[in-house]
Amino acid sequence: MKKNQPSQSDYEKFIEDKIPKPNYLKNCTWAFIVGGLICTIGQFIHNRIEAALNLSHLDATNATILIMIFIGASLTGIGVYDLIGKRAGAGSIVPITGFANSIVAPAMEFKREGYVFGIAARMFVLAGPVLVYGITSSVVVGILYYFLKIR
Amino acid sequence: MGYINAFVVGGLICLAGQLLMDVAKLPSARVLIIFVTAGVILTAIGVYEPLVKIGGAGATIPLPGFGYSLAKGAFKGVEENGLIGAFFGGVEATSGGITAAIVFGYLMAIIFNPKTKP
Numbered sequence: 036m037k038k039n040q041p042s043q044s045d046y047e048k049f050i051e052d053k054i055p056k057p058n059y060l061k062n063c064t065w066a067f068i069v070g071g072l073i074c075t076i077g078q079f080i081h082n083r084i085e086a087a088l089n090l091s092h093l094d095a096t097n098a099t100i101l102i103m104i105f106i107g108a109s110l111t112g113i114g115v116y117d118l119i120g121k122r123a124g125a126g127s128i129v130p131i132t133g134f135a136n137s138i139v140a141p142a143m144e145f146k147r148e149g150y151v152f153g154i155a156a157r158m159f160v161l162a163g164p165v166l167v168y169g170i171t172s173s174v175v176v177g178i179l180y181y182f183l184k185i186r
Numbered sequence: 187m188g189y190i191n192a193f194v195v196g197g198l199i200c201l202a203g204q205l206l207m208d209v210a211k212l213p214s215a216r217v218l219i220i221f222v223t224a225g226v227i228l229t230a231i232g233v234y235e236p237l238v239k240i241g242g243a244g245a246t247i248p249l250p251g252f253g254y255s256l257a258k259g260a261f262k263g264v265e266e267n268g269l270i271g272a273f274f275g276g277v278e279a280t281s282g283g284i285t286a287a288i289v290f291g292y293l294m295a296i297i298f299n300p301k302t303k304p
Contacts, residue, residue, distance in 0.1 A: 057208040063201050070200025070248070071193035077243035078192035096246050097255075101286045103247060108290040112298035125203030128214050129221060129248045130196070131283070137218070138287055142295035154295050161215055162287065165249070169222040169256050170276055176230040177260030177272025184264070 062124050069119065069126030077103055077130075100131055107132030111139040137161035188242055195241025199248040218249055225253020255280045 041049075080102050085095035107130075110116040116136050120127040127133050138158045145157040159166075199221075206217045228234040234254045238245040245251055256276040263275020277284065 059205075059208055062208055063204050066204035067197040067201045070203075071197030071244070074196025074241075074244040074247045075189050075193045077196075077247040078189055081243050082188065096243075097282045099243060100246070100251075100283045104283060104286040105290050108287075108294040112294040114298075114301035117301075125207055125214075125217065126197075126200040128218065129200045129203040131247050131249065131252065134218075134249065134252070135287055135291060138291035139294045139298075140300075142291060143298060143300045146295065146299065150296075154292065158288070158291055158295065161218065162291075164215060165218050165222050165252075166284070168219045169226065169253055172223045172226040172253070173256035173260040173276035174272050176226055176257050177264050177275060178269065180230070180261050181264045181269050181272060 065122050066124050066126035066129075069123035070129060071126075073103075073126070073130040073132055103131050104135045107135030108139050111136045112143070116140075134162060134165065137165075191240055192242050192244035195237060195244030196248055197244075199245070199250060221249040222253045222256075225250030226257040227253075229254045229257035252280060252283065255283070 077099055081095050081099040084090060084098050084102075085092065088095075088098075090098060107116065110119075110132070116127065116132070117140065120133075120136070127136070138161070141157040141160045142154045145153040147153060148157075203217050203221065206212050206220065207214060212220070225234060228237075228250065234245070234250065234257075238251070238254060246254065256279065259275040259277070259279025260272050261275065263271030263273070263278065265271070267274060
């Protein structure tokens with residue numbers, strides 16, 4: 036190797052310096068506030084329908100999730116959710132509205148590839164893994180629960 | 187009171203997600219998977235239930251809440267149907283959310299077109 040030629044580690048260090056550092060405090064504040072607000076809206080919907088439709092607590096929770104998914108999917112459709120997501124980061128990804136966003140956004144994006152391999156297949160690019168790991172782990176803990184219970 | 191609890195608990199869960207993304211440099215898909223699985227495991231060991239009691243929608247709206255419903259459903263299935271219930275229960279408890287996500291997601295993707303980025 037020639038004397039003045041930068042080594043691989045020099046290069047990696049150079050790249051390291053060029054990658055913008057995330058502003059932890061700003062990102063966390065946004066995530067906390069937006070995530071908190073989405074949950075507060077959820078709590079508001081929950082309280083309203085629990086009182087108005089005379090639902091049990093569990094039914095009201097499930098109905099709230101349904102409505103939040105509808106809101107998340109609609110806001111993604113009209114392009115508002117991605118604007119929120121630019122600032123909010125995890126604050127918009129972690130709530131269930133983000134789950135709806137992860138379904139609608141790629142499905143819209145790949146619409147031109149058709150209604151089967153475009154929309155229907157791409158819907159599960161992110162939601163699929165979530166369902167796979169969620170459902171599988173729930174079956175595992177269910178089976179463990181069964182064997183610990185009969186002991 | 188309920189609103190403040192929902193705000194704080196929901197906000198903190200999202201903040202934890204942001205830290206995983208920024209500090210641990212995990213892509214958002216990983217964070218989603220970790221959160222759902224964490225929701226299932228934390229429910230199984232009895233940690234998430236108190237959080238739901240305190241935070242209400244603040245704990246059920248974020249993705250660990252989905253894991254919470256899955257795990258609770260699996261337990262309920264085992265109580266009612268024995269071992270096979272572990273397979274029925276989880277999706278049964280979350281069927282509304284999964285169906286809503288598929289149906290609304292499909293409809294919205296058909297109705298709307300992606301905004302061209304400026």
